[in-house]
Amino acid sequence: MAYDSFKTLTSSAVPLPIENVDTDQIIPARFLKATERIGFGDNLFRDWRYNQDGSPKSEFVLNNSTYSGKILVGGHNFGSGSSREHAAWAIYDYGFRCVVSSFFADIFRGNCLNIGVLPVQVSETFLAQIFEAIEKNPNTSLTIDLLNQKISLDAMGISESFDINKYKKENMLNGYDDIDYLSNIKSEIQQFASNTPL
């Protein structure tokens, strides 16, 4: 098992209603110097979260104890820019298991799926409803049901279905990763390679 399996999650959520959140904001390049995957959560949204002297910026949502939970809700085009998987690691290490947005950048979405963070893409309308519900009640809970591919705003009794390809869904439900799959077809790969000159 390569990472924690993901079946259902019910949690309050942290809202970040900003568009085009790029991976340089999620984790700035100067914090990518580690050679092991540890401690990245401390620097999640580093420059939005802390002043240059290291003191917290009180207005930023991660410094506001009103908001908490295992779900991060972001604006359109979340995770654009650099391919750094460190962005997904930082989100995971901080304690999030799911990111909700109306649109994700490709590489970021793939990185999340590869480490066991579920990216859930919803309509602009549903995203606006989520932000509104959290604004009214920061403790409002969302439920993400991967098996049925459904996200619900529990108190309001509204839900929406979301897409995920069948292969990745199986992986997430069981905590498998791609190397588990690829290792099982090694001879097929070697056969292919022998016909593919360098």
Next chain:
Amino acid sequence: MKQTLFDKVWDSHIVRSIEHGPDVLFIDRHMVHEVTSPVAFLGIKNRELPVLYPERTFATADHNTPTINQHLPVADPLSRNQLKALEQNANAHGISYWGLGHEKNGIVHVVGPEYGITQPGATIVCGDSHTSTHGAFGAIAFGIGTSEVEMVLATQCIMQPKPKKMRITINGSLNEGVTPKDVALFIISKLTTSGATGYFVEYAGEVFQQLSMEGRMTVCNLSIEMGARGGMIAPDEKTFEYIKDREFTPKGADWEKAMDYWKTLHTDEGASFDKEFIYHGSEIDPMITFGTNPGMGMSITKAIPKASELEGGEATYAKSLEYMGYKEGELMVGKPIDYVFIGSCTNGRIEDFRAFASVVKGKKRADNVTAWLVPGSHKVLNAIKEEGLLEIFEEAQFELREPGCSACLAMNDDKIPAGKYAVSTSNRNFEGRQGPGSRTLLASPLVAAAAAITGKITDPRTLINH
């Protein structure tokens, strides 16, 4: 079945397709650098897996490296440790390693083409989103995450669904003072930073045919900035001329055989795309960005758009302009700047330094400007010296540094201070990209040169030496 260039290359690398899932895609060549690879090497160690085909992986150090005094030990212990890890991992697995000080060292997307690792029809990946650069040769090249780096090391494959196909055609030719960088910033300003997400782009039309290989690399490099997985251009005589006789390209009979295949790599007449955009070269002016993503660019002569003229996202737009210290409706020309950066995998090739030299020749750097000229590789550095550009730079009071990614992402000491404005030939103007609080204006080497000479944002067409 009519096929696109992208179909031909992708389909020929499918090991197997999973129903309602991704394709298992064979990767011909894999490039690694020090930042996104150590955890991948640790992963295969923990799984007790070897590198399946070490001869297909190439390692170079670039993101963390200093751009002065490269002969000395790297001062920052964390950077030094990461560079050491890459060297140890490469040596342990029999991977060729071009570390700091090596004659072939340089930015991964500059050295790959220089040594012929990049070839038409190949699949090329690297843990870096600007891997799209290599698409200039008719390769499928794209950035991957560290989990995928681990996959490629262990199995030489990745698992991804086939992207949709987009073609961007630009007919006609470019006006004077308009460079490949302007073409890319123009396209991104039209499509936005998410306009090509989910697509692989083919660039077609006379403008791209006329571009040099360096220019094509600049355009393909920036494909990711509109969200595309990658971008590619059909190989032609220019492509073959560029790669012939490079170290890793086929020789003799193998070359002839490869050429037979490469000549088939073009989109068939009548093949279909999921989305198409068509522009004319004459629409494009020298460009500059005014906000905090690469889609926020415009003709250098224009005023910053008003939020009311844009679709949605007014709060995000206001946040962006506030960060930049700009107001809607202001003209960009004449605004003071503090730093100029020439370099990166976008514009760190010899042609970029030639363009910069064409403007600064016989002039002097403005006193208020700090300029960093950072070649993309040792090969570029040597060419700058051999072509006499170094004398031009020195006479104009510019200092040439040593190769690396440098101020593009400011992982080393080359950081733009908080609040300062940098006209940069790099690829991203995100908040803090070039150092905490830094303000980046993306532009071509010509616009950067004009800013370096005048100390403010200047239309380079007013300065071009005839």
